[in-house]
Amino acid sequence: MKILIVEDNAVLAKKISDWLAQAHYTVDVAKTGKEADSLIETSSYQAVILDIGLPDENGLSLMQRWRKNGKKEAILILTARSNWTERVEGLNAGADDYLPKPFEFDELKARLNAIIRRKDGRTTDQISVDGFRLNASYRTLTTPDQKEFRLTATEFRLLQCFLRSPDRVFSQDELVETLYNIERCPTRNVVQVYIARLRKIIGGNKIKTLRGQGYLFEKDPTG
Numbered sequence: 001m002k003i004l005i006v007e008d009n010a011v012l013a014k015k016i017s018d019w020l021a022q023a024h025y026t027v028d029v030a031k032t033g034k035e036a037d038s039l040i041e042t043s044s045y046q047a048v049i050l051d052i053g054l055p056d057e058n059g060l061s062l063m064q065r066w067r068k069n070g071k072k073e074a075i076l077i078l079t080a081r082s083n084w085t086e087r088v089e090g091l092n093a094g095a096d097d098y099l100p101k102p103f104e105f106d107e108l109k110a111r112l113n114a115i116i117r118r119k120d121g122r123t124t125d126q127i128s129v130d131g132f133r134l135n136a137s138y139r140t141l142t143t144p145d146q147k148e149f150r151l152t153a154t155e156f157r158l159l160q161c162f163l164r165s166p167d168r169v170f171s172q173d174e175l176v177e178t179l180y181n182i183e184r185c186p187t188r189n190v191v192q193v194y195i196a197r198l199r200k201i202i203g204g205n206k207i208k209t210l211r212g213q214g215y216l217f218e219k220d221p222t223g
Helices: 010-022 033-042 058-067 084-092 105-120 154-166 172-179 189-202
Strands: 002-006 026-030 047-051 073-079 096-100 126-128 132-137 141-142 148-150 206-211 214-217
Touching: 002 010, 002 033, 010 026, 010 105, 010 172, 010 206, 026 033, 033 047, 033 058, 047 058, 047 105, 058 073, 058 084, 073 084, 073 105, 084 096, 132 154, 154 172, 154 189, 154 214, 172 189, 172 214, 189 206
Parallel strands: 002 026, 002 047, 047 073, 073 096
Antiparallel strands: 126 132, 132 141, 141 148, 206 214
């Protein structure tokens, strides 16, 4: 999953980014509201970790503008302020959850996963499509014949992208953007390599290539 961190404290932003990267998330970082605006308009994110106290704009105002413009990303607010009225303000303004500083990474990860699950309409970290079960907690795939595979981080992110939106066509550029952050953007050939690896695991007929368009995970219409 791709996450946007909006945090002006460079040390904290790097710490969160490193934590999430180790947990196999793809991460972009913005230090200001202006940078965040630019990134969220040009990239697709599953969630945003948003600090309220930005140098150029109040985080709540930024979030309200996003919601007004139809942005539906799950948003987790971070703040060092302890005033309960501000927490209520944030939730009423469109935040999905709230986490006061300082915090432990396990709690941040749990809250982040919870708001993403709610946005997806799921109750667990498992995604199931056509008998394929992808487990985010253990980064494993169980196939319909009950074989279990432990996936690499990139294989997992790519398959997760397909299973979260079966029958949706993803261009190669979209998949590259999902798999890598803005500072590390490889060639589109990397996508072809990982598609081939996934096909060896799940079978060659599930991920379709649409010439000139991209790829899709074809859901069984009878299922």
